[in-house]
Amino acid sequence: xxxxxxxxxxxxxxxxxxxxxxxxxxxxxxxxxxxxxxxxxxxxxxxxxxxxxxxxxxxxxxxxxxxxxxxxxxxxxxxxxxxxxxxxxxxxxxxxxxxxxxxxxxxxxxxxxxxxxxxxxxxxxxxxxxxxxxxxxxxxxxxxxxxxxxxxxxxxxxxxxxxxxxxxxxxxxxxxxxxxxxxxxxxxxxxxxxxxxxxxxxxxxxxxxxxxxxxxxxxxxxxxxxxxxxxxxxxxxxxxxxxxxxxxxxxxxxxxxxxxxxxxxxxxxxxxxxxxxxxxxxxxxxxxxxxxxxxxxxxxxxxxxxxxxxxxxxxxxxxxxxxxxxxxxxxxxxxxxxxxxxxxxxxxxxxxxxxxxxxxxxxxxxxxxxxxxxxxxxxxxxxxxxxxxxxxxxxxxxxxxxxxxxxxxxxxxxxxxxxxxxxxxxxxxxxxxxxxxxxxxxxxxxxxxxxxxxxxxxxxxxxxxxxxxxxxxxxxxxxxxxxxxxxxxxxxxxxxxxxxxxxxxxxxxxxxxxxxxxxxxxxxxxxxxxxxxxxxxxxxxxx
Amino acid sequence: xxxxxxxxxxxxxxxxxxxxxxxxxxxxxxxxxxxxxxxxxxxxxxxxxxxxxxxxxxxxxx
Numbered sequence: 001x002x003x004x005x006x007x008x009x010x011x012x013x014x015x016x017x018x019x020x021x022x023x024x025x026x027x028x029x030x031x032x033x034x035x036x037x038x039x040x041x042x043x044x045x046x047x048x049x050x051x052x053x054x055x056x057x058x059x060x061x062x063x064x065x066x067x068x069x070x071x072x073x074x075x076x077x078x079x080x081x082x083x084x085x086x087x088x089x090x091x092x093x094x095x096x097x098x099x100x101x102x103x104x105x106x107x108x109x110x111x112x113x114x115x116x117x118x119x120x121x122x123x124x125x126x127x128x129x130x131x132x133x134x135x136x137x138x139x140x141x142x143x144x145x146x147x148x149x150x151x152x153x154x155x156x157x158x159x160x161x162x163x164x165x166x167x168x169x170x171x172x173x174x175x176x177x178x179x180x181x182x183x184x185x186x187x188x189x190x191x192x193x194x195x196x197x198x199x200x201x202x203x204x205x206x207x208x209x210x211x212x213x214x215x216x217x218x219x220x221x222x223x224x225x226x227x228x229x230x231x232x233x234x235x236x237x238x239x240x241x242x243x244x245x246x247x248x249x250x251x252x253x254x255x256x257x258x259x260x261x262x263x264x265x266x267x268x269x270x271x272x273x274x275x276x277x278x279x280x281x282x283x284x285x286x287x288x289x290x291x292x293x294x295x296x297x298x299x300x301x302x303x304x305x306x307x308x309x310x311x312x313x314x315x316x317x318x319x320x321x322x323x324x325x326x327x328x329x330x331x332x333x334x335x336x337x338x339x340x341x342x343x344x345x346x347x348x349x350x351x352x353x354x355x356x357x358x359x360x361x362x363x364x365x366x367x368x369x370x371x372x373x374x375x376x377x378x379x380x381x382x383x384x385x386x387x388x389x390x391x392x393x394x395x396x397x398x399x400x401x402x403x404x405x406x407x408x409x410x411x412x413x414x415x416x417x418x419x420x421x422x423x424x425x426x427x428x429x430x431x432x433x434x435x436x437x438x439x440x441x442x443x444x445x446x447x448x449x450x451x452x453x454x455x456x457x458x459x460x461x462x463x464x465x466x467x468x469x470x471x472x473x474x475x476x477x478x479x480x481x482x483x484x485x486x487x488x489x490x491x492x493x494x495x496x497x498x499x500x501x502x503x504x505x506x507x508x509x510x511x512x513x514x515x516x517x518x519x520x521x522x523x524x525x526x527x528x529x530x531x532x533x534x535x536x537x538x539x540x541x542x543x
Numbered sequence: 544x545x546x547x548x549x550x551x552x553x554x555x556x557x558x559x560x561x562x563x564x565x566x567x568x569x570x571x572x573x574x575x576x577x578x579x580x581x582x583x584x585x586x587x588x589x590x591x592x593x594x595x596x597x598x599x600x601x602x603x604x605x
Binding site: 015017019020021022023024025031084085086087089130132137138139140141142143144146213214215246359362363372373376377381388389390392393394396397404405406407410411413414416 | 576577579580582583584586587588590592593595596598599600601602603604605
């Protein structure tokens with residue numbers, strides 16, 4: 001074991017795009033209209049603080065930038081929504097536990113579902129907006145369901161820059177995790193003989209490692225940007241980084257959703273501890289991904305670099321055994337909440353997959369539930385040919401968010417699916433932020449600071465302005481560490497209206513600093529002149 | 544479980560018996576468990592799926 005000096009809790013965020021389109025628009029092209037109407041309805045429903053700098057319009061009245069358009073943050077739960085390349089994108093609040101991730105995700109889906117119902121109530125039936133929780137239109141276009149994990153800068157650099165076996169190990173883990181993260185998909189644009197495959201994203205992952213996410217997508221994404229800032233430090237001065245995981249599908253079934261996060265948290269903790277067995281690496285990772293995804297009988301094998309011929313379940317079983325030893329030795333303590341419970345659900349699911357216990361798996365994994373529905377329909381409707389448009393239609397309907405048409409919601413509403421969180425837990429993270437990450441502080445600041453005092457909101461910073469008698473002072477609060485501004489660390493400081501002198505005092509107590517070179521609304525530049533180490537020890541002037 | 548149009552997986556022949564039994568078991572339970580989706584499925588079967596699929600074309604995202 002060649003471990004690293006530093007470890008950090010495996011905080012998890014997510015940035016997940018939804019499919020959105022308008023029925024009757026047969027040539028497509030109205031995705032932006034659908035997303036825009038939906039986001040407006042979402043704002044009306046939950047309230048939001050918008051960073052209008054990114055909402056600026058171009059000369060034609062449309063968005064200046066089709067990426068990151070109309071970003072707005074929710075004071076309710078610390079989440080965020082915006083439009084990215086014509087898709088409504090939901091960013092979940094950062095959470096410590098995989099269970100909170102499930103609750104936050106279903107809470108956000110519930111909010112969008114209510115917004116969808118509201119916006120469609122005012123539209124003609126032939127002009128209804130459709131929203132799908134999936135990752136592709138079946139016509140060659142894909143969109144993402146990304147996870148964001150907090151790791152140490154040291155292990156990030158090792159995995160993507162310095163140690164190829166770390167990269168190979170991580171890729172093998174993520175690829176074989178397909179068997180419990182896949183949502184299922186009718187057909188393949190790569191192989192016309194495939195009737196049904198396990199993964200929605202599998203055919204769209206074309207390279208092992210790369211920074212991009214919209215073309216030639218990689219298994220391991222190296223995009224190194226702020227979930228934590230590039231210079232972010234943890235509480236002990238440990239340099240931090242964000243690992244962007246782009247290869248998993250959108251999940252609806254709660255167990256699938258949990259297993260997207262929990263085992264990945266354990267895998268990253270193992271990486272940080274150097275608990276990496278190079279024998280797990282695949283000889284041809286991308287080939288293995290295709291082979292495994294295209295075979296929902298789970299019989300397909302792929303070869304490891306050690307020469308073992310394994311199914312995806314076989315390889316996952318080996319990762320699971322490694323993780324079990326790691327957890328039993330205390331390796332996950334302080335980094336992965338409820339590690340033993342994650343192991344229990346992960347191991348139980350692998351057992352069911354090994355036995356091909358489809359009925360039991362249908363209540364916990366999306367790809368099996370979807371396949372079950374499709375097989376049933378094929379039998380009843382006599383649809384032998386997987387290329388039937390009806391089956392592709394049903395593929396979309398599985399993830400459709402409208403409670404009246406979405407197949408998942410119809411099944412879930414009967415109470416037959418396995419649950420890992422309660423409705424009460426979902427409701428809590430719909431209206432409240434997680435208590436154990438910076439999402440708490442962000443949400444509380446947005447609630448209690450007057451909105452006209454907030455200049456901008458981002459994952460790793462908040463900017464404010466304070467109006468003085470003859471000047472405007474700009475302030476920045478750094479949120480580089482997702483471990484800061486938790487409920488415990490804030491105590492009772494974020495209550496009641498916070499503005500003026502109280503806001504300045506609060507920002508100073510939280511490590512905020514004057515932001516001296518930002519132009520004030522009056523067109524002047526407010527300059528904070530400090531006369532010592534303490535930024536409060538000085539004066540502000542304008543030039 | 545037949546999930547390919549024209550061919551079985553080459554390693555799948557000896558498992559076919561087990562798979563058929565499992566599939567039958569799946570179908571039995573599915574009839575009760577999945578009946579909740581019937582209304583939505585019936586609507587899809589009676590609608591113009593090809594038109595739906597054409598209108599679902601979207602810009603690729605991340």
